Amino acid sequence: MDSVLFTNIRPHDLLVVDGRIADPSTRPENTVIVDGGGALALPAPVDAHIHPDKTTWGHTWLSRTPASTLRELIEGEVKARAGMTASVAERAGALMDSAVARGTRAWRAHVDVAPEYGLANVHGVREAAEARRHLLDVQIVAFPQLGLLTRPGTAELMERSLGEGADVIGGLDPLGIDGDLHGHLDVLFGLAERTGAPLDIHLHDGGEQGLAQVREIARRATGTRVTISHAFCLAEARELDDLLAESNVALTTCALGADPVLPVGPLTAAGVLLAAGSDGVRDPWTPFGDGDMIARAHLLAYRTDARTDEELAACYAVAAHGGAALLGLERVDLKAGDPADFVLVPAASLAEAVVDRPAPLLVVRGGAVIAREGRLLERSPR
Incomplete structure (x- = not known):
């Protein structure tokens, strides 16, 4: 079971288990911790x-x-x-x-x-x-x-x-x-x-x-x-x-x-x-x-x-x-059961993020971090 806890983020920490957001009270052993640096989580x-x-x-x-x-x-x-x-x-x-x-x-x-x-x-x-x-x-x-x-x-x-x-x-x-x-x-x-x-x-x-x-x-x-x-x-x-x-x-x-x-x-x-x-x-x-x-x-x-x-x-x-x-994709509301497809942005609120349009600090797809600070981490084969 793949389990990642994104902590120190707003509006709340996000536990991801097997690519979906999970109830944080069900946190498995050996969960990987990712520090979000106080960023705001938004649906991708x-x-x-x-x-x-x-x-x-x-x-x-x-x-x-x-x-x-x-x-x-x-x-x-x-x-x-x-x-x-x-x-x-x-x-x-x-x-x-x-x-x-x-x-x-x-x-x-x-x-x-x-x-x-x-x-x-x-x-x-x-x-x-x-x-x-x-x-x-x-x-x-x-x-x-x-x-x-x-x-x-x-x-x-x-x-x-x-x-x-x-x-x-x-x-x-x-x-x-x-x-x-x-x-x-x-x-x-x-x-x-x-x-x-x-x-x-x-x-x-x-x-x-x-x-x-x-x-x-x-x-x-x-x-x-x-x-x-x-x-x-x-x-x-x-x-x-x-x-x-x-x-x-x-x-x-x-x-x-x-x-x-x-x-x-x-x-x-x-x-x-x-x-x-x-x-x-x-x-x-x-x-x-x-x-x-x-x-x-x-x-x-x-x-x-x-x-x-x-x-x-x-x-x-x-x-x-x-x-x-x-x-026809599943909606992401950052709730338990949702796909773990979200971005972490340096903003105090959604309204501020829309106005400031910051590059995401992290891009998360299925619970995996695929980009950091506007740069793709895992490039596809050419």
């Missing part, structure tokens, strides 16, 4: 929306070209990726290592699938994930970044991907990119019905066009696990909150730049599952991002004007509990 966060196949993390700096539309960003990315010399597995793996060292417990990774790429990106990210399966849980979304209906053969590749490393079927702006709401959704929900895979649909379209797509997705969602990512059109519109909650459609937000950000309080109060993610990290779209989900909770709090301790804590809950629920 989850990155529920990241694009690791596009990243340049750990490799040559990429200078980006101007782009003013979504289509220009997509076309510029195709050109930039053609010049990348490091493999997808190398680049994604480097970002995984950094994210784990900063406390991330799991990823939902959106990975491009298209006739131009085949399934190479899925294979590369899955290779990196398998090498780090003891450090990070990775769920892969087969994502039609270049279009679904407009790129014949993409739907067939997405279905094939489910047997070659992918777990979730992705979609992208049925109207804004494909120009066919019902045709796009027919393909996605047909795939979900045949395979049992969940759906995660990027929706950048704003205004009434975006809201119309949300209504149709929610109408079709019965019996299918559906997430809408970004959902910029919902940043100000509250009339669909109850519909989303009733249809069990989840949302993810990334608190990016000038993009609209989903409001934490109203959505969670309505019962909508809300998670957060990094989106792109130093890729052809953006020079920013670092895969640090404590820092992302900070950005979410800043962009939503969180001020009270409760509002700041709610933003961290989106990153930790919302992300875990979206990926």
Whole structure:
């Protein structure tokens, strides 16, 4: 029996037995003691929306070209990726290592699938994930970044991907990119019905066009696990909150730049599952991002004007509990029976940690210390 007692931490000491938090009164003999140095224990966060196949993390700096539309960003990315010399597995793996060292417990990774790429990106990210399966849980979304209906053969590749490393079927702006709401959704929900895979649909379209797509997705969602990512059109519109909650459609937000950000309080109060993610990290779209989900909770709090301790804590809950629920992981409340997946940070309170975004002093997965002071202790085999 493996037993570790993390002591001198707040809000209370944590006994871990066989990878789970245990009642401290049941402490076995020969328990290993780890001094937490007065740090605060927090549930490990989850990155529920990241694009690791596009990243340049750990490799040559990429200078980006101007782009003013979504289509220009997509076309510029195709050109930039053609010049990348490091493999997808190398680049994604480097970002995984950094994210784990900063406390991330799991990823939902959106990975491009298209006739131009085949399934190479899925294979590369899955290779990196398998090498780090003891450090990070990775769920892969087969994502039609270049279009679904407009790129014949993409739907067939997405279905094939489910047997070659992918777990979730992705979609992208049925109207804004494909120009066919019902045709796009027919393909996605047909795939979900045949395979049992969940759906995660990027929706950048704003205004009434975006809201119309949300209504149709929610109408079709019965019996299918559906997430809408970004959902910029919902940043100000509250009339669909109850519909989303009733249809069990989840949302993810990334608190990016000038993009609209989903409001934490109203959505969670309505019962909508809300998670957060990094989106792109130093890729052809953006020079920013670092895969640090404590820092992302900070950005979410800043962009939503969180001020009270409760509002700041709610933003961290989106990153930790919302992300875990979206990926189907067990919730960590630091109670007996919970998975021992947590971080120890130098902060007096959760609110302070969200504002200061400190690097974890320790990252703990299944009761084992895997990172210390922002550095991974056990690197995966290359």
